[in-house]
C-alpha cells in the first residue's frame with residue numbers, strides 16, 4: 001500500500017486516452033491512478049515495487065487432501081516466492097513506516113507443468129472491500145495536498161471508512177524479518193474435494209519462527225535493505241519455514257468482502273509447510289517477468305463471490321504490460337530516434353502465466369471500430385507509452401504518440417485476426 005499523503009502527482013505516465021475517465025473500465029481507471037504514484041519507476045510494480053524472489057518447496061499436510069483435490073495439496077513440489085515492501089518506490093528503506101504492508105506471493109509449480117498462485121499481505125483484513133472503494137481511496141490520496149488546510153480528502157475518506165483507518169494505523173510496524181511476519185490472502189476462495197464437497201476459506205501464512213516486530217527505536221538503527229540482507233543471512237544457515245493454513249468461515253461470515261476479518265476462533269485447517277531454501281540466481285530479472293495473480297487457480301480451488309480477485313487480475317495484467325515496456329528515458333536525441341525505430345515488443349503469456357516477448361510488425365493502413373475493444377485500448381495505451389518514453393518522456397506530444405500507437409495496433413490486429 002502506498003504512502004497516504006501525496007503532494008503533487010507527476011503527469012500522465014501512460015499515453016493520453018481520448019476516452020473520458022468515467023467511461024473507462026474500472027481496472028483501467030484504478031491502474032491509471034496507481035501508476036502515477038510518486039516514487040514509482042518505469043520497469044517496477046506500482047505497488048510492492050521492492051522485492052526479493054526466493055525458491056523452496058511446499059509439503060502438504062495429511063489434512064490438505066481432504067480439503068481440496070488440487071495437485072499441490074496431494075504431493076510436495078517446488079515454489080517460487082516473492083517477498084516485498086508494499087510501497088510504490090523500489091528504493092524505499094525497509095525500515096520506513098511507509099514501506100508496509102509486506103507482501104508474500106507464492107507460486108506453486110504443479111506436477112505435470114501447471115502453476116497456481118497465492119498473493120498475500122501482512123495485514124489481516126484488506127484496506128477496502130470493493131474495487132469502487134479502492135478507486136475512491138486512490139482518488140482521495142491523489143487529491144490530497146498537505147499544503148492545503150484540513151480536512152484533506154484522504155482524511156475525509158478514512159473518517160468514513162473505519163476499517164481503512166484501522167489498516168493504515170496498524171501497518172506502520174516494522175517486522176524483525178520477513179521470516180517473522182505473517183501473511184493473509186484476505187480474499188476468499190472455494191476448495192473442492194475429490195468427492196465434490198465445497199468449502200470456502202482464506203489463506204493464512206504463519207512464520208514457524210514466530211511473529212516478531214521491531215520497536216521504533218530498534219527500527220531506526222537498521223540499514224535500508226535490512227530485510228533483504230536478513231533473508232540472505234538466515235538462508236545461509238538453513239531454510240525459512242511458514243505454515244500454510246486455510247481459515248474456514250462460520251455460517252454468516254462474509255466471503256465477498258476481504259476487509260471484513262473473520263474472528264480468530266474460526267476453525268483453521270493446516271494445509272502444509274512452505275520451506276524457503278535460497279534466493280533465485282537473478283532476482284531482479286525474475287521479478288520483472290513474473291506475474292503473480294490471485295486468479296491463477298487450479299482444479300480443486302475456485303473463485304467465490306468475492307469480486308476483488310477478478311478485478312485484481314485485470315489490474316495486475318495492465319501493470320505487468322506496463323512494467324515490461326518500462327525503460328529509462330533516452331540519454332540523447334540520437335538514442336531517442338534509435339528507440340522509436342526499434343520494433344515494439346508484443347507481450348504474450350506463456351503456459352505458466354508469465355510474459356514473453358514477441359515482435360510487433362506494423363502493417364500499412366488504419367481506421368476501424370476495433371478501438372472500441374477494451375483489450376485493444378489497453379494495448380494501445382501501453383504502446384503509446386512506449387513512444388512517449390522513446391521520445392524522451394516529454395509532455396505535449398501525447399496525441400501523436402497515441403495516434404501512432406493506434407495505427408500500429410489496429411494494423412497488427414487486422415492482419416493477425418483476418
Ligand code: HEM
Pocket residue numbers: 030034045046047048051082083084102103104105119120121126130131134184185186187258290291292308311312315316319320323
Ligand atoms: C482492488 C484491489 C487491489 C488492487 C487494485 C491491487 C493492485 C496491485 C497491483 C497493480 C500490483 C502489481 C502487480 C504486478 O505488476 O505484478 C499488486 C501487487 C501486489 N498485490 Fe495487490 N491489489 C489489490 C488488492 C490486493 C490484496 C487484497 C492483496 C492481498 C491481501 C494484494 C497483495 C499484493 C501483493 C503481495 C503484490 C505483490 C505481488 C508480487 O510480488 O508480484 N493486493 N497489487
